[in-house]
Amino acid sequence: MTTLLIVDAANVVGSVPDGWWRDREEAARRLRDALVPYAGAGLAERPGPLDIVLVVEGSARGVEPVPGVRVDPAPGSGDDRIVALVAEAGAPCVVVTADRELRRRVAALGAETVGPRAVYGGR
Secondary structure (H helix, E strand, O other): OOEEEEEEHHHHHHOOOOOHHHOHHHHHHHHHHHHHHHHHHEEOOEEOOEEEEEEEOHHHHHOOOEOOEEEEEOOOOHHHHHHHHHHHOOOOEEEEOOOHHHHHHHHOOOOEEEOHHHOOOOO
């Protein structure tokens, strides 16, 4: 069964002080593009393929999907959308975020969590 990798775009982008605040949409695009290789290769402890969903909110809602990475524009809170995706998933889930409260919420639903460095900024 393919693992669903759900990425909290706002949290992951915010973990790297690279000027993301000047253009949040472009920062989310850079993250999306950085995620593409993981779709086939997987993560260190999760071999590929992975089904990757990048959850965006606010001004990053205009980011389009690319092959290997679906983009889910949260209608409200990105955290709430991530929790809903985990609850709806029919597959094992890994959520990428450093947000402690979000980690707690998704762990209660059976998802694993990893920090932003697993996919962005720490390579």
